Amino acid sequence: MSELVAAEDVLLFVNAAVTATGQREFRSSAAEQRFSLAFLHEYVRVNYRPVYAAALALDINDHNAALVVEHLLRTPKEAEEGEGRLIAARLALLPPQRVYRLFGALRAAGVNNRRTRAIVRAWLAARPDPALDAVKYRTGLKTALRHVHGRPADAETGDFLFAPGRRTRYENATLDAHRRAHYEQSALYELPFTVAEGFAAKHGVPRAVFLERIAPRMTRLERLRADRAADLSVMPLTRLALYVLALPFGERVARRAELTGALRAAARRAAGPYAGSWGRVAAVLDDSFSSSGSAVKRRRPLAVALGCHFLLEALASPGAYTPLWTSGRDDPLLVHPHGPTPLGMRVLDALETGPERLVIVSDGWDNAPPGLAGEVLRVWRTRLDPERRTSVVHLNPVYDAEGFDVRRLAPSVPTAGIRDAEDLAALVEIAQFAEGRTGFAELRAYLDRRVELFLKGAEG
Incomplete structure (x- = not known):
């Protein structure tokens, strides 16, 4: 114990x-x-x-x-x-x-x-x-x-x-x-972007002129923040999802092929050698109002869910992926935070597809009706699938300060915190330790292996 x-x-x-x-x-x-x-x-x-x-x-x-x-x-x-x-x-x-x-x-x-x-x-x-x-x-x-x-x-x-x-x-x-650069305007274009910005303001350089001339000195992230026409092909998955969600709906529709292609390419990079190896996968993805995040983390939970959607699509066997958004929408490119969180109903729908893996991405506030998801998962694990033919993992992108943890759905379902969708595969692996069936020794052995690999990569 x-x-x-x-x-x-x-x-x-x-x-x-x-x-x-x-x-x-x-x-x-x-x-x-x-x-x-x-x-x-x-x-x-x-x-x-x-x-x-x-x-x-x-x-x-x-x-x-x-x-x-x-x-x-x-x-x-x-x-x-x-x-x-x-x-x-x-x-x-x-x-x-x-x-x-x-x-x-x-x-x-x-x-x-x-x-x-x-x-x-x-x-x-x-x-x-x-x-x-x-x-x-x-x-x-x-x-x-x-x-x-x-x-x-x-x-x-x-x-x-x-x-x-x-x-x-x-x-x-x-x-x-x-x-x-203190007295010569042209010198500021030889400086890093963040330093040059201050000098540009001091010299009264128009923003559009400044961005055009400083472009060769900008990093990829700086270009993305300053210009929506930035190259999306190299952006990490979650950062790309945040970029997409910040676009107006009309622009998302107009650029559907480009944005979807970039998200799928980023997901394939994140999946790496595990692409197509997860079999039949179902996902319950939270796009309720609480996925809007906060003023300083705007739409972050929804961006994680969107990134996980494309990554799970890449990890599943071809044609064997079923996404279910809590809102009932079926167009991932147009998702937006809205409405309550009927996780229980979506979990039922997902389990009916007979998946080998069920991944739930949500802040855990199941409220339509409250507690249904936990009860569905309890009955499923204890009565309908005690042999654990279906692996169920809950990934939560929001820390619950009052509970000193991420909010959980059911004691029988492992829960792991997630900040970036790219980490999904590794977090599903560590979530096995949250089921209460393995002890501290097994966890320490896992951590020791991760430390060894981390140091080998850093020093080699």
């Missing part, structure tokens, strides 16, 4: 670390989210520290990965063997701006132990273009260097950060472009 409790505690944390970002959700405030997350991080770090560190090798979101690193570095006396390698490998995957914010938080908290300084120095030394960082993340880089009592290896970058009036010009093209 103690092993099962430990496994449940760890899976509860993993669900939170995958879904929660400390931001407002449809039914909970940002403050409630942050309080709930803070408790879980502290609880799991104190009671299951090796597993807490191993979470860095899982598909947890960047917000929680940074929190795990911060908590581990704040408590060096409790450190376990191998933590440093995990921290370094995960920091290499995080966006630079988030890492710089993390280093700033460590400095503000007075965390300056030897391990922290070594990790910060190693990460800074591995940055491919220190001059670019000095321009794009100036404050963060200065803070990190001061925290470890360091200086850039390049004297020009050091002067740019700490003695900007010392040089009248720089040999480095990026640093000199930043100097000239």
Whole structure:
């Protein structure tokens, strides 16, 4: 029993670390989210520290990965063997701006132990273009260097950060472009997009002119945010789903072939070698009003459901996929948040198709009528399918701050948190541990394998 409790505690944390970002959700405030997350991080770090560190090798979101690193570095006396390698490998995957914010938080908290300084120095030394960082993340880089009592290896970058009036010009093209951009309009087009935006506003450059001339310096994501004509063929599945849902219905219809083709191509990339290997698949997908998310996570739950729809289509055997939206709609390209959540009725419809796998993507608020889905699943598992011929998994894209977990539908159905549709296959795998039939030892063995693969990929 103690092993099962430990496994449940760890899976509860993993669900939170995958879904929660400390931001407002449809039914909970940002403050409630942050309080709930803070408790879980502290609880799991104190009671299951090796597993807490191993979470860095899982598909947890960047917000929680940074929190795990911060908590581990704040408590060096409790450190376990191998933590440093995990921290370094995960920091290499995080966006630079988030890492710089993390280093700033460590400095503000007075965390300056030897391990922290070594990790910060190693990460800074591995940055491919220190001059670019000095321009794009100036404050963060200065803070990190001061925290470890360091200086850039390049004297020009050091002067740019700490003695900007010392040089009248720089040999480095990026640093000199930043100097000239204060008074020379053409120089701003030699800078990164986010830095050039500020100079464009200062010089009064029309937005359309600026976007046209800065286009070669923009990343794919920046182009997508600024221009709806951006290349969709390389976008990750969930990000692409968010883009599609932000379009007016008329534009979605007009671009149906292009958008559907891009979503299916992204789903095939995400499915990889598992494409077509899942047999008969049915999906219950939540497009009720609560899938609208919140002001800071607009339509995120619906985008995850839309991404999962196309990914499950790719994973199922050809012609063996049945999607069922809670609204009853049958055109995935035109889905929008609306109405109640009749999960129970849709689950019944899905089970009648005789699937080998049933995947439910919903925030778990079954309310039309309340509790029907849980009762249907209970009777199905205990009376109609005790041999488990049909695998049922519930994936929930919304963290329930009050319950310290994602909301579940039934004790007999494993539930896993999901933030990006691309992680569906891996989350279905880890959801098996939530059924209560495996203990802590099996979960630790699984985590150890994930850590080994993660470090091998990071270091090899």
